[in-house]
Amino acid sequence: MTSKRIIPCLDIVDGRVVKGVNFEGLKDVADPVSLAAYYNEQGADELVFYDITASAQGRSVFSDVLRDVASKISIPLTVGGGVSTLDDFERALSCGADKISINTGAVENPSLIKDAAKKYGSRCVVLALDVKRVGDAFHIIIKGGRVDTGMDALDWAARAVADGAGEVVVNSIDTDGVKGGFDLEMLAAVAGRVDVPIIASGGAGSMQDFADLFALPGIDAGLAASIFHYKEVEIPALKQFLTDKGIPVRTD
Numbered sequence: 001m002t003s004k005r006i007i008p009c010l011d012i013v014d015g016r017v018v019k020g021v022n023f024e025g026l027k028d029v030a031d032p033v034s035l036a037a038y039y040n041e042q043g044a045d046e047l048v049f050y051d052i053t054a055s056a057q058g059r060s061v062f063s064d065v066l067r068d069v070a071s072k073i074s075i076p077l078t079v080g081g082g083v084s085t086l087d088d089f090e091r092a093l094s095c096g097a098d099k100i101s102i103n104t105g106a107v108e109n110p111s112l113i114k115d116a117a118k119k120y121g122s123r124c125v126v127l128a129l130d131v132k133r134v135g136d137a138f139h140i141i142i143k144g145g146r147v148d149t150g151m152d153a154l155d156w157a158a159r160a161v162a163d164g165a166g167e168v169v170v171n172s173i174d175t176d177g178v179k180g181g182f183d184l185e186m187l188a189a190v191a192g193r194v195d196v197p198i199i200a201s202g203g204a205g206s207m208q209d210f211a212d213l214f215a216l217p218g219i220d221a222g223l224a225a226s227i228f229h230y231k232e233v234e235i236p237a238l239k240q241f242l243t244d245k246g247i248p249v250r251t252d
Contacts, residue, residue, distance in 0.1 A: 002220065002248070003248045003249055003250045004210075004214050004219075004220065004221060004222070004242065004247060004248060004249050005045040005046060005199075005220060005221035005222070005249075005250065006043075006044060006045050006210070006221070006222060006235055006238060006239065006249065007044065007045060007046045007047065007048055007199060007221050007222065007223040007224075008039045008044050008047060008048070008223070008224065008225065008228045008229075008235075009047075009048040009050065009201065009223050009224065009225045010032050010035060010036065010047065010048065010049050010050065010069070010225075011050050011052045011225060012032055012049065012050060012051045012052065012065060012081070013051075013052060013053050014053075015032070015065050016029070016030070016031065016032065017029040017030045017031070017032045017035055017229065018052075029229050029230075030229065032049070032065055032068075032069055033065070033068045033069055033072055035229070036049075036069045036072050036073050037072040037073065039073070039075075039228070039235070040072065040073040040074060040075055042234065042235040042236060043235050043236055043239065043250075043251075044075055044235055045075065045076075045221070045250050046075055046076040046077070046078065046221070047069075047073060047075055047076070047077050047078070048077075048078045048079075048080070048101070048169075048223060049066060049069055049077060049078070049079045049080070049081075049097075050079075050080045050081050050101070051066075051079075051080070051081030051082060052081060052144045053081075053144055063091060063092075063095050066079060066092065066095045066096065066097065067095045067096060069096070070095060070096025070097065071096065076098040076099065077096060077097050077098050077099075078097065078098065078099040078100070078101050078126055078169075079092045079095075079097035079099070079100055079101065080100065080101030080102065080103065080126070080128055082105075083100055083101070083102050083105045084102075084104070084105030084108065084109060084112065085105070085109075085112070086112075086115055086116060086119060088100075088105070089116055089119075089120060089124075093120070093124075098124075099123070099124050099125075099126050099167070100116070100120075100124060100125065100126060101126040101127075101128045101169060102116075102125070102126070102127065102128060103127075103128040103129070103130055103140075103142055104142040104143055104144075106127065106160060107140065107142050107149060107151070107156075108142075110159075110160075110163070113125060113127070113160050113163040113164050113165055114163045114164050116164070117163070117164025117165070117166070118164070121166070122164045122165065122166030122196075123166045123167075124166070125164060125165050125166055125167075126165065126166070126167045126168070126169060127157065127160045127161070127165035127167070127168045127169070128168075128169045128171060129153050129156070129157060129168060129169065129170050129171060129190070130142065130144075130145055130171045130173055131153045131170060131171065131172055131173060131186060132148065132173040132174060133174055133186075134148070137152060138152065138153035138154060138186060138189065139151065139152070139153060140152075140153050140156050141173060145173055153186075153190070154189055154190060154192075154193045155193075157190055157193055157194050158193045158194060161194045161195070161196050165196065166196055166197075167196055167197045167198075167199065168190065168194055168196060168197070168198050168199070169198075169199040169201055169223065170183075170186065170187055170190050170198060170199070170200055170201060170202075171201040171202050172186055172201065172202035172203060173202070174202075175202040175203030176201075176202040176203070177202075177225075177226055178203055178205070179203065179204065179205025179206075179226065179227065180203055180205055181203050181204075181205060181206075181209045181212060182200050182202065182203045182204060182209060182212070182213045182222070183202065183203060184212065184213070184216060187200050187213070187216055187219060188216055188217075188218075191216065191217060191218030191219060192218075197220035197221070198218055198219050198220055198221075199220065199221040199222070199223050200213055200219055200221070200222050200223065201223040201224070204222060204223075204224035204226075204227055204233075205227060205232075206227075206233070207233055207237070207238050207241040207242075209222075210222045210238060210241075210242060211241070211242060211245050211247060214242070214247050239251060
């Protein structure tokens, strides 16, 4: 079994790390540079940096903050927010990103996935799905959780992977910040439609939630924010917990 990855997420607004519940009620948490350095020391496998208001505001990611974060870590860095062109890819990569996460930009310009995969390779292209349950369906939400596209998340994931996305992040808006566990049903549905690594996001509230997550076939990583930011769960302890349960994790 492939080692599972533990990934903290930095949601950035105006150069600060914030956190809310269901994408609302954002509260200031910390300086992103110092928090990134902390996670690097804690043994995080990767770090995700989302400039969560960039798309809604029609601007590019905060390059200065991104550059400072990248300079403090030695682990892979995925960056998202306001990426809608190949120039945006180039800008974020030049600031130190290893992978680029796209949501709104890909929905509004579907050829972006093919173009980016061709130029940078599929490994660099991460499809971010912000998903909300609407009745019995899973809808794609864009603009930082503000606009329901009406698109079926499963169909969109399959299409994007066929076009060249090399990884999928599934952000459950319904469980975001609630700390009641990952949306296992939604994640299983996505895993049934794509054959690339899946990162689960939204709902982590305990170490057991990660154990439950990794019992699902096709899930490669667990992403969380609140429980790591507030040190309710620390990464070394989480990795030991998972190891004790026979779940392989990276320890070096």
